[in-house]
Amino acid sequence: MATLDTPTVVRPDVRARPWTVARIAGWAWMAVWIASATGICWMFVTDFDGDFFARYAPRMLGGLVVTLQLVVLSVILGMFLALPVTFARGSPNRLIGGLAFAYVYFFRGTPLLAQTFLVYYGAGQFREQLEMVGLWWFFREAFNCAIFTFALNTAAYQAEIFRGAIDAVPRGQTEGGHALGLSRMTIFRYIVAPQAMIIALRPFGNEIILMIKGSAIASVITVFDLMGETRLAFSRSFDFQVYLWAALLYLLMVEILRRVWDRIEIRLTRHLKRDQD
Amino acid sequence: MGELFSLLSYGPDGWGDEIAQGVWLTVRLALATLPFGLLLGLLIALAKNSDEPILRAAANIYTTIFRGLPELLTLFIVYFGGQILLSRLIGLFTDTYVEVSGFVAGMIALGLVFSAFASEVFLGALRGIPPGQYEAGSALGLTRLKTLRLIILPQLIRLALPGLSNLWLVLLKDTALVSVIALDDLLRKTNIAVGVTKEPFFFYLIACLIYLVLSLISSIGIGRARAWAEKSEVR
Numbered sequence: 001m002a003t004l005d006t007p008t009v010v011r012p013d014v015r016a017r018p019w020t021v022a023r024i025a026g027w028a029w030m031a032v033w034i035a036s037a038t039g040i041c042w043m044f045v046t047d048f049d050g051d052f053f054a055r056y057a058p059r060m061l062g063g064l065v066v067t068l069q070l071v072v073l074s075v076i077l078g079m080f081l082a083l084p085v086t087f088a089r090g091s092p093n094r095l096i097g098g099l100a101f102a103y104v105y106f107f108r109g110t111p112l113l114a115q116t117f118l119v120y121y122g123a124g125q126f127r128e129q130l131e132m133v134g135l136w137w138f139f140r141e142a143f144n145c146a147i148f149t150f151a152l153n154t155a156a157y158q159a160e161i162f163r164g165a166i167d168a169v170p171r172g173q174t175e176g177g178h179a180l181g182l183s184r185m186t187i188f189r190y191i192v193a194p195q196a197m198i199i200a201l202r203p204f205g206n207e208i209i210l211m212i213k214g215s216a217i218a219s220v221i222t223v224f225d226l227m228g229e230t231r232l233a234f235s236r237s238f239d240f241q242v243y244l245w246a247a248l249l250y251l252l253m254v255e256i257l258r259r260v261w262d263r264i265e266i267r268l269t270r271h272l273k274r275d276q277d
Numbered sequence: 278m279g280e281l282f283s284l285l286s287y288g289p290d291g292w293g294d295e296i297a298q299g300v301w302l303t304v305r306l307a308l309a310t311l312p313f314g315l316l317l318g319l320l321i322a323l324a325k326n327s328d329e330p331i332l333r334a335a336a337n338i339y340t341t342i343f344r345g346l347p348e349l350l351t352l353f354i355v356y357f358g359g360q361i362l363l364s365r366l367i368g369l370f371t372d373t374y375v376e377v378s379g380f381v382a383g384m385i386a387l388g389l390v391f392s393a394f395a396s397e398v399f400l401g402a403l404r405g406i407p408p409g410q411y412e413a414g415s416a417l418g419l420t421r422l423k424t425l426r427l428i429i430l431p432q433l434i435r436l437a438l439p440g441l442s443n444l445w446l447v448l449l450k451d452t453a454l455v456s457v458i459a460l461d462d463l464l465r466k467t468n469i470a471v472g473v474t475k476e477p478f479f480f481y482l483i484a485c486l487i488y489l490v491l492s493l494i495s496s497i498g499i500g501r502a503r504a505w506a507e508k509s510e511v512r
Contacts, residue, residue: 025324026332033338109446109492110485111453114464118485121477209345216347220457227349234353240361243354247346254345 040244047241056233056242063229064249066143070215070225074150075208081151082158089163100159107156112214115153120145120221146218150211157207165200166192198268205261209254216250226250281479284470292470292480299466300487306383306452306462311445314388318395325396326403336396343393348451351390356382356458379460383452391448398440403429405436435506442499446492453488463487 017023088100107115123130123139130136138144169192177187219228230246233239287293324336343351359377367375406429414424456465467484471477 020329022324022327022329022332026327026329026335029324029335030331033335106485106489109450110488111450111464113453113456114467114481114485114488117464117468118478118481121471122481125476125478213345213347216349217454219349227347230350231353234357240358243350243357247350247354250347250350251342251345255341 043241043244047239049239052237052239056229056237059229059233060226060242060245060249063224063226066223067212067215067225067227067253070143070146070150070218070223071208071211073147074154074215075211077147077151078154078158081155082162085155085159086162086166089159090166104156104159107153108160112149112153113217113220116146116149116217116221119149142218142221142223146215146221146223150215150218153214154207154211157210158204161200161203161207162196164203165196168199169195201265201268202261205257209257212250212253212257281476284474284476284479285483292466292474295466295470296463296483296487299461299463300491302380302461303449303452303463304491306380306387306455306460307445307449309380310384310387310391310448310452313384314391314395314448315441317388317392319399321392321396322399322403325400340393340396343389344397346390348386348390349454349457352383352386352454352458355386355389359385379455379458382458383455383460387448387451387455390451391444394444394447395441398437398444399433401440402433402436406432435510438499438503438506442495442502445495445499449491449495450488 085100085103088096089104091097091100119139120142123145127136130139139148173191173195174187177191182191215225216227218225219231222228224232226246226249230242233242283291285291285293285296321336321339324332325340327333346354356377356379359382360375363375363377367373410428410432411424414428415421419427452462453464456462456468459465463484467480471480474480
C-alpha cells in the first residue's frame with residue numbers, strides 16, 4: 001500500500017523552563033508542606049499509643065456526631081426562622097421592618113461566643129421565670145442552649161442571604177408574572193423563588209461551612225462536641241496529637257461539604273449551561 | 278435598674294474600668310493583626326495569581342487549611358503547638374522555661390485566618406485589573422515591582438476594599454475567641470465581672486452592645502476609606 005509522504009517538520013528544541021524566583025519559592029513552600037505532613041504522619045506512627053487511641057478515638061468520633069447534630073439542627077431550624085425574617089425585612093410596615101433589621105444587625109454584629117454566653121449563663125439567671133413558663137428543662141442543657149444560639153445566629157445570616165438573592169432576581173421576572181395575570185403568591189413560588197434559590201446556593205453553602213467551624217464554640221459551654229472532646233483529651237494527656245486529629249476531621253468535613261455543594265450547583269444549573277461546541 | 282448601671286461605674290466598686298481595659302485590648306489585638314494579615318494575604322494572592330503551577334498549588338493548600346479549620350482550633354494549635362515547638366527548640370540550647378504570650382498567639386492565629394480569606398479577596402481584585410494596565414507599565418519601561426507598586430496596588434486597594442471591610446468586621450468579632458486562652462480582652466473581663474456580680478445577662482448584653490459600637494465606629498472609618506479610595510472615580 002502506498003503511503004503518503006509525511007513532510008518532515010523541524011521544530012525548535014523544547015526549552016527547559018527556567019528556574020525563576022517564583023518557581024524556587026513554590027518548590028520551597030511545597031517542601032515545607034510535605035515536610036510538615038511527613039512530620040505529622042511520623043508523629044502519628046511513632047507516638048502511637050494503643051491505650052490512648054482506644055480511650056480517646058471512640059470519644060472523638062462521638063464528639064464528631066455531636067458536632068454534626070449541632071450543625072444540621074441549627075442550620076435547619078435557622079432556615080425556618082430566616083424565612084419570616086426575610087419577609088419582615090421587606091415589609092412595608094416600618095415597625096416590623098425595623099425589628100427584623102435590629103435582629104439581623106445584632107446577631108451579625110456581635111461575636112457568636114458572646115451570644116452563646118448571653119443565652120447559656122443568662123438563662124441560668126432567669127431560672128425561676130423559665131420554670132414558671134415551663135421552659136427550664138430546655139435551657140438547662142448546654143447542648144440546647146448551643147442549638148438555640150446557633151439557630152438564631154445563622155437565621156440572621158441566612159435572612160441576609162435570602163434577601164440578597166430575592167433582590168437579585170431581575171424585576172422583569174415579577175413584571176412578566178403580573179402581565180400573565182398571576183397572583184403574587186404564584187409569582188413568588190414559581191418564578192422568583194426558584195431563581196433566587198440558585199443565586200442563594202453558594203452563599204448558603206458558605207454559611208453551613210461557617211456553622212461547622214462556629215460549632216466549635218459550643219465546647220466553651222461544656223458541650224462535648226468534636227472540639228470539646230479534643231480539649232478534654234488534651235487536658236488529660238497533654239498529647240498535642242489530638243488537636244491535629246481534630247484538625248483533620250474538621251478539614252475533612254468542610255472539604256466534603258464543598259465538593260458536595262459543587263456537585264449540587266452543577267446539577268441545579270445544568271439548564272443554564274450551553275452545549276460546548 | 279439603677280443598681281445594675283452603678284455596676285458599670287469606674288473605680289473599685291464598678292466594672293467600668295475593667296471593661297474599658299478589655300475593650301482596649303480587643304482593639305489593640307485587632308489593629309495589631311490587621312497589617313500582618315493584610316501583608317500575608319497579599320503575598321498569598323500574588324502566589325495564587327502566579328504563572329507557576331507549583332506556587333499556586335502551595336498557596337491553595339494554605340487557604341484550604343486555614344479557611345477550613347475552626348478559628349478556635351487554629352488558636353489552640355498556635356497557642357499550645359507554639360508552646361511545645363518553642364520549648365523544644367530552646368530546650369536544645371538551654372533549659373529555661375518559655376511561655377508563649379497569649380497576645381502573640383492570638384495575633385498569629387487570627388492573622389493566619391485573616392490572610393487566608395484576604396488572599397481570596399485580593400485575588401478577585403487582581404483579576405479585576407485589566408491586563409492592559411500591566412502592559413502599559415511595561416511599555417513605560419517600569420520594572421515589574423514598580424508596575425505593581427505604582428499602577429496595580431492603588432487600583433487593587435479600591436477593588437479589594439469592600440471585601441476587606443467585611444473581613445475586618447469578622448476579625449473584630451473573632452478576637453472574642455482569645456478570651457478562651459485567658460487573654461484579658463473585652464469578653465474575658467466580662468466573664469470575670471459576671472463571676473463576681475452574678476449578673477450574666479446584663480453584662481453579656483453590655484459586651485454585645487460594645488461590640489456593636491466597635492463595628493459601628495469601624496463602618497464610619499470604612500466609609501471614609503472608601504471615599505478616599507474612590508476619589509479618582511468621581512467624574
